[in-house]
Amino acid sequence: MTSVLGAVLLAGVTALIVTGLLSYAAYNPGLGTPNDKTPDKGWLGFYLFAWPTDPPWLYRLTQGVHVTLGVALVPVLLAKLWSVIPKLFAWPPLRSLSHALERVSLLLLVGGALFEFATGLLNAQLHYIFPGSFYPLHFYGAWIFIGAFVVHVAFRIPLAWRTLRGGRLRAELRTPLARTEPEPPDETGLVTPRPAPPTISRRGSLGLVGAGSLALLAVTAGQSIGGPLRETALLAPHNRDPGPGPNGFQINKTAAAVGIRARDISDRWRLTVRSGDREAVLSRAELLELPQHTAALPIACVEGWSTEDQQWSGPRLTTLAALVGLRERPPGVFAESVQRRGSFRSAALRENQVRDPRSLLALRVNGADLSADHGFPARIIVPANPGVHNTKWVTRLTFGAES
Numbered sequence: 001m002t003s004v005l006g007a008v009l010l011a012g013v014t015a016l017i018v019t020g021l022l023s024y025a026a027y028n029p030g031l032g033t034p035n036d037k038t039p040d041k042g043w044l045g046f047y048l049f050a051w052p053t054d055p056p057w058l059y060r061l062t063q064g065v066h067v068t069l070g071v072a073l074v075p076v077l078l079a080k081l082w083s084v085i086p087k088l089f090a091w092p093p094l095r096s097l098s099h100a101l102e103r104v105s106l107l108l109l110v111g112g113a114l115f116e117f118a119t120g121l122l123n124a125q126l127h128y129i130f131p132g133s134f135y136p137l138h139f140y141g142a143w144i145f146i147g148a149f150v151v152h153v154a155f156r157i158p159l160a161w162r163t164l165r166g167g168r169l170r171a172e173l174r175t176p177l178a179r180t181e182p183e184p185p186d187e188t189g190l191v192t193p194r195p196a197p198p199t200i201s202r203r204g205s206l207g208l209v210g211a212g213s214l215a216l217l218a219v220t221a222g223q224s225i226g227g228p229l230r231e232t233a234l235l236a237p238h239n240r241d242p243g244p245g246p247n248g249f250q251i252n253k254t255a256a257a258v259g260i261r262a263r264d265i266s267d268r269w270r271l272t273v274r275s276g277d278r279e280a281v282l283s284r285a286e287l288l289e290l291p292q293h294t295a296a297l298p299i300a301c302v303e304g305w306s307t308e309d310q311q312w313s314g315p316r317l318t319t320l321a322a323l324v325g326l327r328e329r330p331p332g333v334f335a336e337s338v339q340r341r342g343s344f345r346s347a348a349l350r351e352n353q354v355r356d357p358r359s360l361l362a363l364r365v366n367g368a369d370l371s372a373d374h375g376f377p378a379r380i381i382v383p384a385n386p387g388v389h390n391t392k393w394v395t396r397l398t399f400g401a402e403s
Contacts, residue, residue: 001202002190003163005080005209010153012073013113017146019066023302024139026051026059026386031332031348035389037135044143053356056383060300063386064224067304070120071220071235075212077113079205086190102155109152112145124303126237126252133343177201223305236305246366247374249299249307252387255372259340260393269338269377271361275324275399282323284377287363290315295358301387312381314363317354321399330354335380336396344388353382354399361394 029036030048038044052058081088088110094100116138123134130137180202182195200208222233230236242248255265271287273280294313300306321330332351339345353359362381363370370376375392382390 001205002080002083003160004169004206005076005083006156006160007164008076009073009080010157012069012076013149016066016070016073017142017149019062019069020142021047022062023059023066023386025049026062026384027389028348028350031350034344034346035348037133038139041139044139050350050352051384053353053358053383053385056297056358057300058384059386060224060298060306060384063300063302064221064304064306067120067124068217068221068224070117071124072213072217074117074121074216075209077117079209081110084190086192090189105148105151108144108148112141112148115141116145124237125235126303172202173206175201175203177204220304224300226306226308233305237303242371242373246368247371249310250305251373252301252303253339253342253373253392255393258342258345260338260372261340264338264340265372265377265393269395271378271394272396273320273324273399274397275321275326278324280320280323284363287315287361287378290319292363293357293360295360295381295383297358297381297383299387299390311366312360312362312364314360314378314381316357317349317359317361317380317397318357320361320397321354324399326399331400333400334398335391335394336398337391337393338395339393344391347380347389347391349380349382349385349389353385356383358383361397 025048027035027037028051029038029041029045030050033039088106093103119130119134119138119141122129123138128134177198177200180198182198183191185191185193216235219232219234220236222229222231223236242251267283269284271282271284273282292313293316294311296309296311298307298309317333318330321327321333330351331354332349333354334346334348336346349359359382360380361378362375363378365374370379375394378394379392380390380394
């Protein structure tokens, strides 16, 4: 049982680690403040790279897999911990130096797994009850867990491999409750010396865990897949739906929640575009007079939810860069919002994001003006960009100053 559950977690957790690290890279923390929520990461950011804009659904895929798979693996994780309870509470707790090191690694492994799953699930439900920011907590907790996970796999995979290759799994899947017998004593110490009569077969136990995972998958995946399946996403947050119409797709932060006042986005609103000592100040009407382009792009967020492609329209970021003399190969840009409170009031974009022809300062969506909650008068929209970096209520763009 432990080996089977461990094999599932080996594959599943490895996928979680890869997609989690990709999610961190998507924020382009190498650009510094405000993108980098973990400024003291040091060598932990050794793998970072410039996040691409193609395919445009990349972040929607990686983060959707990360959150959906994490939710689906909860029953497997709990069953795995249940299967090794005798080892977790072995007495005496420390018998030698090597045993002490093993116990410390086990503490980091189990504690790290529970911490990462718990914080991830709370974040997916928009319950920010952590003693600090989710981003550094989840990031540093992940690296502690990754280290313990690698050590544990290195020591335990030979035993799991010997157990699984013996053909026992196929035999157990054909064994009903009536023919279920206790495991013989072995060196792992997981078998009880006085087993009670079985009340469920091992086949039934694995089926129960699998059914739990499939049930969680069924009520979670729709928030990332979209379409008709979105109605099946029972575990997705349901208090962020703005209703029908062109602006009727999910949001995280309403204008009221972040302190946007009516006068902040009234006719007096202006966009300031800067590069060095050059500056252009434009009203929304003047922005609408610039060449308008349309891009079909989704919004995808770290909580795992995403929208289908929305039809965004507005001037390209390259067009705005040209207004301040940057006609050839414009650099990255620092976007600032009139948002008064909350995180991600500004974001830095790399030059590859600025230069993509689908990167817009969106003024309209699906043929209508942006609603206040979707960023009216103007917002950033960039392919494959995390939702919070598609800055809403933009008031200033500074090219060549990425942070």
